[in-house]
Structures are given as structure tokens and as C-alpha cells.
Amino acid sequence: MATEVTPEPTDEVLTRLQERFPGAVEAAPEPYEGLIVARDHLVDVATFLRDEMGYAYLSDVVGVDYPEEVNGLPPRFEVVYHLFRPVGGPLTLHVHADRENPVVPSLVPVFPSANFQEREAWDLVGIRFEGHPDLRRILLWDGFDGHPLRKDWHEVYYEEEKKPFGSRWPEGHPVMAESRTPLGRNLRYPPGWSPEDWRPTTDPWGYRPHDEVAEQKNPAMPVDRVVLNMGPHHPSTHGVLRLLATLEGERIQKLEPMLGFLHRCHEKIGERNTWLGNIPYTDRLDYVCSMTNNWPYVLAVEKLMGVEVPERAEYIRVIMGEFTRFLNHAVSVGFMCNDLGIYFTVMLYALEEREFILDLFEMTAGSRMMCNYMRFGGVAHDMTEEAVALARELAFERLPRFIDKVDAYLTENEIFRARTVGVGVLPPEQAVAYGCTGPLLRGSGVPYDIRRADPYSIYDEFDFEIITAPDGDVYSRYLVRLGEMRESLRILQQALNRLPDGPVMAGKKKATVKVPPGESYGRIEAPKGELGFYIVSDGSPNPYRYHIRAPSFVNLGVMGELCRGHLIADVVIILASIDITLGEVDR
Amino acid sequence: MPTRKRQLPEIPPELVGTVHVTPLDRIYNWARKRSLWPMFFGLACCAFEMVGTFAARFDPSRFGMEIMRASPRQADLLIVNGTVTKKMAPQVIRLYNQLPEPKYVLAMGACAISGGPFKEGYNVVSGIDKFIPVDVYIPGCPPRPEALMHGFLTIHARMERESVRDLRWYRKGEEVDTSVPVPELGPDLVDWRLAEQIEALQQPATDNQQPAE
Numbered sequence: 001m002a003t004e005v006t007p008e009p010t011d012e013v014l015t016r017l018q019e020r021f022p023g024a025v026e027a028a029p030e031p032y033e034g035l036i037v038a039r040d041h042l043v044d045v046a047t048f049l050r051d052e053m054g055y056a057y058l059s060d061v062v063g064v065d066y067p068e069e070v071n072g073l074p075p076r077f078e079v080v081y082h083l084f085r086p087v088g089g090p091l092t093l094h095v096h097a098d099r100e101n102p103v104v105p106s107l108v109p110v111f112p113s114a115n116f117q118e119r120e121a122w123d124l125v126g127i128r129f130e131g132h133p134d135l136r137r138i139l140l141w142d143g144f145d146g147h148p149l150r151k152d153w154h155e156v157y158y159e160e161e162k163k164p165f166g167s168r169w170p171e172g173h174p175v176m177a178e179s180r181t182p183l184g185r186n187l188r189y190p191p192g193w194s195p196e197d198w199r200p201t202t203d204p205w206g207y208r209p210h211d212e213v214a215e216q217k218n219p220a221m222p223v224d225r226v227v228l229n230m231g232p233h234h235p236s237t238h239g240v241l242r243l244l245a246t247l248e249g250e251r252i253q254k255l256e257p258m259l260g261f262l263h264r265c266h267e268k269i270g271e272r273n274t275w276l277g278n279i280p281y282t283d284r285l286d287y288v289c290s291m292t293n294n295w296p297y298v299l300a301v302e303k304l305m306g307v308e309v310p311e312r313a314e315y316i317r318v319i320m321g322e323f324t325r326f327l328n329h330a331v332s333v334g335f336m337c338n339d340l341g342i343y344f345t346v347m348l349y350a351l352e353e354r355e356f357i358l359d360l361f362e363m364t365a366g367s368r369m370m371c372n373y374m375r376f377g378g379v380a381h382d383m384t385e386e387a388v389a390l391a392r393e394l395a396f397e398r399l400p401r402f403i404d405k406v407d408a409y410l411t412e413n414e415i416f417r418a419r420t421v422g423v424g425v426l427p428p429e430q431a432v433a434y435g436c437t438g439p440l441l442r443g444s445g446v447p448y449d450i451r452r453a454d455p456y457s458i459y460d461e462f463d464f465e466i467i468t469a470p471d472g473d474v475y476s477r478y479l480v481r482l483g484e485m486r487e488s489l490r491i492l493q494q495a496l497n498r499l500p501d502g503p504v505m506a507g508k509k510k511a512t513v514k515v516p517p518g519e520s521y522g523r524i525e526a527p528k529g530e531l532g533f534y535i536v537s538d539g540s541p542n543p544y545r546y547h548i549r550a551p552s553f554v555n556l557g558v559m560g561e562l563c564r565g566h567l568i569a570d571v572v573i574i575l576a577s578i579d580i581t582l583g584e585v586d587r
Numbered sequence: 588m589p590t591r592k593r594q595l596p597e598i599p600p601e602l603v604g605t606v607h608v609t610p611l612d613r614i615y616n617w618a619r620k621r622s623l624w625p626m627f628f629g630l631a632c633c634a635f636e637m638v639g640t641f642a643a644r645f646d647p648s649r650f651g652m653e654i655m656r657a658s659p660r661q662a663d664l665l666i667v668n669g670t671v672t673k674k675m676a677p678q679v680i681r682l683y684n685q686l687p688e689p690k691y692v693l694a695m696g697a698c699a700i701s702g703g704p705f706k707e708g709y710n711v712v713s714g715i716d717k718f719i720p721v722d723v724y725i726p727g728c729p730p731r732p733e734a735l736m737h738g739f740l741t742i743h744a745r746m747e748r749e750s751v752r753d754l755r756w757y758r759k760g761e762e763v764d765t766s767v768p769v770p771e772l773g774p775d776l777v778d779w780r781l782a783e784q785i786e787a788l789q790q791p792a793t794d795n796q797q798p799a800e
């Protein structure tokens with residue numbers, strides 16, 4: 001990633017693109033950001049941006065449904081791409097598609113990271129990507145009826161367009177959602193569908209492509225290929241991930257993560273919630289690090305609202321964020337050791353530290369896991385003196401000992417190295433192309449960290465290093481995690497030493513906020529990688545569109561490549577080294 | 588109690604302190620409740636709090652349940668710890684069916700109880716008790732480890748009330764099948780136990796339609 005490009009604002013990109021592709025690119029009208037690209041030129045424009053202008057990362061692909069005319073733009077489906085280059089800042093591209101028959105060219109040939117995200121947009125919004133190698137549903141199953149994120153699609157328990165709903169006790173007794181549906185369940189079938197005559201023709205569990213691969217035999221190897229299903233109930237998949245692998249002997253021929261077993265309809269519910277009401281939902285995305293989940297969401301909304309965050313609140317956010325990073329990496333190393341067979345030794349140490357950090361969270365936010373702590377313009381509560389004292393003790397004394405302990409046990413450990421060195425190698429070019437972020441990317445030697453590349457909050461005031469390791473294997477990722485824990489403590493020590501006094505909230509606490517119309521994309525370097533929230537506001541008390549770019553989800557896209565040719569026993573370690581949380585993958 | 592005590596046999600004086608006499612139910616339940624093996628099974632956020640509960644600070648080995656088994660065949664307690672989605676429901680039910688008797692189910696957290704914060708979601712099952720019988724519900728989002736332990740104690744209390752005489756898994760002759768039909772993924776989750784109702788709903792396609800969206 002040594003491409004040295006001087007920072008250029010969007011206007012200059014626009015000028016260059018207009019020179020090159022006359023008539024294909026225009027600036028998006030107020031209140032939208034970025035550029036509108038003509039559908040037919042999308043692939044060329046993207047290739048040009050990648051090759052000539054250094055936009056190497058495609059962070060986020062999101063489909064938005066606009067069934068009515070807004071801001072002078074016709075009814076349409078829109079695909080919004082968030083591109084990024086290491087130096088020079090982000091770029092937003094909008095592509096419009098027909099409302100009747102939405103088709104957009106696929107960007108997978110240019111950015112492989114678009115693969116899963118385009119599948120998601122097809123699944124949830126129903127935009128077809130032409131030229132996508134494998135456009136199947138990803139979160140829901142093949143055969144599901146409808147595309148839920150379309151504005152005219154309603155759930156079974158649909159009540160009203162927007163929250164807050166009317167009373168659930170209209171006549172003095174509660175009305176359950178169940179009692180309002182004919183089956184008393186969250187179930188609905190298309191008209192005329194009858195279970196008796198139903199002959200399934202779909203492939204809800206996704207076996208078909210694997211069966212095809214398993215059919216083709218390798219002439220050099222007179223063995224049958226086996227399709228192996230791992231999960232969704234498996235102790236090493238960290239939740240409800242399902243891996244489908246085709247094996248030849250013990251080697252992986254094709255491996256595919258099958259997602260959606262924890263798809264909780266986060267985005268659809270988020271569009272109905274009030275702005276503030278979404279903060280507790282973000283906690284439940286990556287449930288290992290709830291504090292850092294609040295952050296990009298409030299950042300995105302603050303951008304639109306234009307509020308200033310008081311300094312003390314920024315410091316507290318950084319403190320909480322770095323404790324969360326520590327917590328995540330500690331637990332992730334612990335889980336990785338579990339998967340290696342170092343059963344529950346390191347994990348128990350990590351969970352012990354977790355308890356102390358959770359105590360701190362509980363002292364400040366009032367809850368152990370689901371903190372619901374950040375607010376637009378600050379944080380919900382101030383840190384008490386007691387909490388600061390505990391934080392100091394942890395950051396200066398207790399947690400460094402933990403890192404030293406893990407370091408002493410694992411880093412030079414013969415068996416640990418034998419299992420991890422050279423396993424699951426991810427070359428840097430591939431990591432960038434697949435949009436990997438976080439320790440997975442830095443473990444491949446790419447020094448990309450949003451805290452430095454696109455600083456948010458007050459990270460530019462701290463002295464810390466971006467840890468990288470050159471080899472791109474599981475061991476490198478472990479080293480990066482260990483190093484990042486140390487750097488987190490360095491940041492924490494600086495922040496705690498300099499923690500200023502003052503208010504923790506800009507203005508008064510409010511139950512409703514006014515968010516001016518527009519779109520914004522807030523992102524932070526979450527422990528697992530780039531966590532981004534794309535929000536569209538139409539000025540109402542609820543988001544119009546609310547999309548999460550989850551690092552685990554995008555990082556998982558490279559899983560199949562990483563495992564190819566490896567032994568089946570290595571799959572769990574590679575998965576653990578990517579470090580995913582299913583709440584975030586499936587949302 | 589005093590009447591019960593009188594029925595117990597006398598202990599010869601030389602064995603006092605060595606031999607204790609107690610009803611069979613008591614000793615049976617005492618042994619059972621102290622070796623309840625939970626299944627190592629994680630669904631969502633609550634699962635992580637469960638992992639925290641099973642670590643050093645809260646130490647469930649005090650209740651004889653520190654061993655978690657990933658295989659349903661070796662476990663007798665299913666902790667449904669998180670949101671059950673429609674895509675996951677067939678798997679959860681299959682796991683339940685594979686648990687050997689005696690089996691207990693503990694619904695941990697708002698999601699497992701009713702769908703919780705995600706209840707209105709199109710892919711969310713509103714409560715695992717729509718499919719499988721639940722013994723203990725622990726509210727919370729997520730429940731604190733203390734609450735989970737309270738749930739364990741509640742299960743223990745429940746076991747104490749059971750008697751060898753009327754447990755279904757000791758009944759000879761009348762096999763009770765406690766397994767639940769596994770739903771399938773169609774246009775929506777297809778619960779076969781509802782097949783008739785669905786059929787009835789679809790029949791008069793003109794008047795008794797599904798409610799308008």
C-alpha cells in the first residue's frame with residue numbers, strides 16, 4: 001500500500017472522471033455526498049479509480065430503496081459504494097437502477113470484496129448484479145418469499161411505519177403481536193401456497209454447488225470427494241456459522257461460509273426505530289465489544305447533526321474503545337487457543353481479565369455487556385472517580401501482566417508455532433482486494449488503521465504505533481493482536497493521564513433528536529476491522545436507511561481462499577484467526 | 588415429614604454415623620442435580636455471557652456443571668442462549684430431539700423467551716417455546732451470570748420435586764415420544780404441526796385472507 005497519492009477532494013476526482021468518461025459521472029445533488037455514476041460505465045469508472053487514482057478499498061456496498069421521488073431524483077433503487085484510499089479520504093459512488101427491474105453491473109471482477117456485499121444487496125433489497133459469479137441469497141435462504149429491505153415489504157408482526165408505536169395496552173390489557181396474526185406466529189405464506197402440495201425445488205441449505213464440485217473427480221487421486229458440513233452447531237465456529245467444505249482426502253477443495261443463522265433483521269428494525277433507539281441495538285451486533293459498536297453510529301449521526309463532542313467525552317470514548325479492543329483481542333486469542341486444543345487455559349485467563357473490564361463498564365455505563373453508552377454529542381454518564389481509579393489500575397498494572405503472561409506461554413511455544421506458522425497465508429494484495437481490515441489485514445503487513453488513515457475522535461493526539469506482521473499467516477495475526485493490546489494500553493495510559501474535566505455531553509440529554517436530511521458514513525477501527533454505519537436521513541425522527549458494514553462479514557469473504565488446500569483441522573484455526581462474531585456477520 | 592421419618596428403618600447402633608437412610612427419590616435427585624451437563628451451544632449474545640458464567644469468577648463447578656459437552660448425546664441441559672432465527676430453528680429442534688432423556692431446557696434471555704428486542708424481525712422465531720417445551724425462563728438481555736445461576740438452581744429445585752415413580756423415562760411399556768417435528772425452510776419456516784391451520788387459511792382464498800400487510 002505504498003501508493004503515495006496526494007489528498008484530493010471529491011471535486012478533483014470528479015474533474016478527472018469527467019475528462020475520462022464524459023457524461024457518465026456527475027456530482028450528487030444536495031443533500032447527498034459524492035458522485036452519481038451511470039450504470040453502464042460503473043465497471044470502467046471503478047477500474048479507473050482503482051488503478052489510476054489509488055482507491056484500492058471498496059469498503060461498503062449498500063442497496064437503498066427509494067420508492068418515491070425525493071430531492072429531485074426519480075423513484076429508484078440505488079447502490080451506494082464507499083471507496084477508500086490510504087491517503088486522500090473516502091469517495092462515495094451512487095448508481096441508480098430501475099425500480100421495476102433493478103439491474104446493476106457487478107463490481108466483483110474489480111473488487112472481490114464486493115462479492116458477499118452484493119449478494120447481501122440482492123438478498124435483502126433485490127437488486128440484481130449482472131456478471132456476479134454466484135448471485136445467491138446469503139443471509140436468508142433460497143426460496144424465501146420477498147426482499148425484506150424494500151420499503152413496501154412488511155413483516156408479519158408489522159404494526160406501524162415508525163416507532164414509537166401506540167399503546168400496546170389499549171384496553172387495559174396487553175395485546176401480543178401473536179394475537180394479531182392468524183397463525184399466532186411470526187409466519188406467513190404466499191397466497192395459495194399449501195404445505196400439502198409443496199414440492200421443494202429450491203436449495204435452502206446450499207448443497208448444490210458443492211455437489212457439483214464433488215462430482216468432478218481428480219484423475220490423479222482415485223478417491224471420492226466428500227461434502228462436509230460443519231456447523232451451525234459446532235464448538236469451534238464461535239456461534240452459529242456454518243461451513244460447507246468439499247474435501248479430497250483431508251484437503252479442502254472448496255469451502256464456503258454459509259451465513260444467516262443469526263440474521264436478526266437488524267437493518268429493517270433499525271429503519272423503524274428512532275435515532276436514539278438504535279443505539280442499544282448496535283450493542284448487540286458484535287456482542288464481544290459493544291462499546292465500539294455504538295461509536296461509528298453516533299459518529300455518522302453526529303456528522304449529519306453537526307454537533308461538537310466535549311473533550312472529556314472524547315477521552316472517555318477513547319478509553320472505553322481501547323478497553324474494548326483489549327477485551328476483544330484477549331478473548332480472541334483465548335478462543336484461538338481453544339480451537340488449537342489448548343483447551344480453556346488461555347481462555348480462562350482472558351475471561352478473568354474480561355470480568356475486570358466489565359466491572360469498569362458496569363461502573364460507568366450501568367451494564368456489563370450491553371453498555372448502550374454513547375450518545376449523539378457525548379456519552380451517557382460521566383466516569384466516576386472510582387471508575388477512573390479502576391481503569392488506572394487495569395491499564396497500568398493488571399493488564400500488562402496479562403499480556404506478558406500470554407506472551408511467555410505462547411509466542412515461542414513449539415507446539416503453538418507448529419500449528420500456526422505458515423497456515424492460512426493471506427498475501428497483502430489479496431487482503432486489500434478482498435477488503436479485509438483489522439488485524440487480518442495488518443497481519444499481512446499492510447499498515448492500514450483507520451485511527452491513523454482517517455482519524456476520528458481524538459486519535460491524532462495519541463502516540464501509538466500501527467502493529468503489523470509480515471507473513472500473513474495465523475501466527476502473524478496472533479502477533480498483531482498481542483502487539484495491539486500493548487498499544488491499546490499505551491493509548492489508555494496517555495488518555496488516563498490527560499483525562500480533562502468538563503461536561504460529557506453537548507447540550508442537554510434529549511429523548512428525540514433532529515437529524516437533518518442527508519446521508520453519512522461513519523466508520524471506526526473496531527477491534528475486528530472497519531466498522532461502518534451508512535445512514536440516510538429524510539429529516540424524520542427515524543432513519544430512512546440504516547446499514548452496517550460489519551468487519552467480520554467482509555473479512556469472512558476471504559475465508560474460502562484462505563482454506564483452499566489446507567487440512568480440515570486447520571480450518572478452525574484459520575477461522576479463529578480471522579476473529580468473527582456472528583451477531584455482526586449476520587446482523 | 589415426621590410420618591415419613593417413622594417409616595425409615597432403624598440403624599443399628601454400631602453403624603450410626605456410617606450409614607444414612609434416606610428415601611430413594613432424595614438420593615436419586617441429589618445425584619442427578621449435581622451432575623447436570625449443559626450442552627456447549629451458542630446462539631447469540633447471551634451465549635457469550637454464558638461463557639463468562641462458566642469461567643473462573645462464577646465457577647459453576649460448585650453445582651457440578653462445569654463440564655460442557657458439545658454433543659447433544661452427552662448432555663442433559665439445553666441452554667437456549669440467544670435469538671433463535673428461522674434459519675436456525677430446525678437445527679435447535681434437531682439438537683433438542685437428540686438430547687437423551689432426562690432432558691431440561693433453559694431459555695436464557697429475552698430473545699429465547701419471546702424474540703426479545705428482535706421480536707418483530709422477519710427471520711426471528713418469537714420464543715423457542717413455540718417449538719420445544721421450556722423448563723425455566725431467565726429474563727434479561729443478557730441475563731447476568733447471577734441470574735443464569737439462579738436459573739440453574741431453579742432447575743435443581745424442579746428436579747428435587749420429581750420422583751422415580753412417575754418420571755416418563757422410567758415408564759415401561761408406554762414409550763413417550765418427546766421429539767418435536769423438525770420444521771423446514773419453504774417460503775417461510777414450515778412448521779408441520781401447523782399444516783392443517785395453514786391449509787385452512789389458504790382455502791377460502793377470497794374472504795378469509797391473511798390480514799392486509
Ligand code: SF4
Nearest residue numbers: 632669696697698728
Ligand atoms: S436477549 Fe439480548 S443479549 Fe440475549 S441474545 Fe437476545 S439480544 Fe442478545
